[in-house]
Amino acid sequence: MSRPAHDHSSLGAYALGVLTPHEATEVEAHLAACADGRREVADLVNLRHALDTVPPEAFIDGPPPGGDLLLQRTLRRVRAEEQQAPVARPSGARRLAAVAAAVVIAGGALVGGIAIGSSGTTTPGVSFAAEDASTHAKMDVKVESLQGWVKLHANASGIKAGEPCQLVVTGKDGTQRLAGSWLVSSKGEAEGTMIDGAAIMPPKDIKSIDVITTTNRKLVSVPVNL
Structure with a gap:
């Protein structure tokens, strides 16, 4: 299936890792010829990784009001739609949900005043x-x-x-x-x-x-x- 020249929703879903392997392959084919898309995906992936390493005390004002709850609801929706039969799966809705999750995460970074460069701890591998x-x-x-x-x-x-x-x-x-x-x-x-x-x-x-x-x-x- 062909996609728009620069589908932000698909790139957001790709960065969050919620596409199926087949869908991801289609996005990667687009990224191979789209430098702007590669930069956008890299920014989203780096933001997601950076946020996980930030300790709680790095938040100045905390995430945006209702941000945590909205993110939880959004991710539940993504997972629920992934469990549907492939024929009935509303992939467009799932991508929009994924992008909404990305927006909530990004909003937490901007409104919460996170120092992205701060060091943090992660669970040992x-x-x-x-x-x-x-x-x-x-x-x-x-x-x-x-x-x-x-x-x-x-x-x-x-x-x-x-x-x-x-x-x-x-x-x-x-x-x-x-x-x-x-x-x-x-x-x-x-x-x-x-x-x-x-x-x-x-x-x-x-x-x-x-x-x-x-x-x-x-x-x-x-x-x-x-």
Whole structure:
């Protein structure tokens, strides 16, 4: 499905990690030729990451009135719509909900007077690893548990150069969240590829971290128990 030249709602949803792998692939195709889009996504992702590292005392006046409640309601709506059957899923509404969540987060940063450069603490990461006996692909991944989402620091190896890959967080209920994507280089085939990503999924709900090709072939699945 074709998209507008610069669809802000899709970019916001992509930055929040609430698109399906297929939808994310479409957005990435647009980003490959759109420098403004890449900058916008980078800004949103950096803001989201930065906000999580800010200690509570860094807020001057606190988040905007009702901001926390609105964000919770918005994320619940996003998750509820993701659980619907694919045919009935109102993807447009989900994207708007995701963007609303982004606006609430950004509003908290601006109105609350956060010092984005401040240092903060995060939950120590837990490392997991696995190797697939049939594909011979393997991955080591460090998972940092945050409030309702996770940061990932992975090293995927044993994958041939030229393979388009996606880092996917899979939930115990089968829900999938795209955390990152890359094209394996010659160096990546020889030495492995380092990938940093993030996905909105409560840590306790995660079943595995997977490497899946853009043709939906699973190369390796790392079981996760948080």
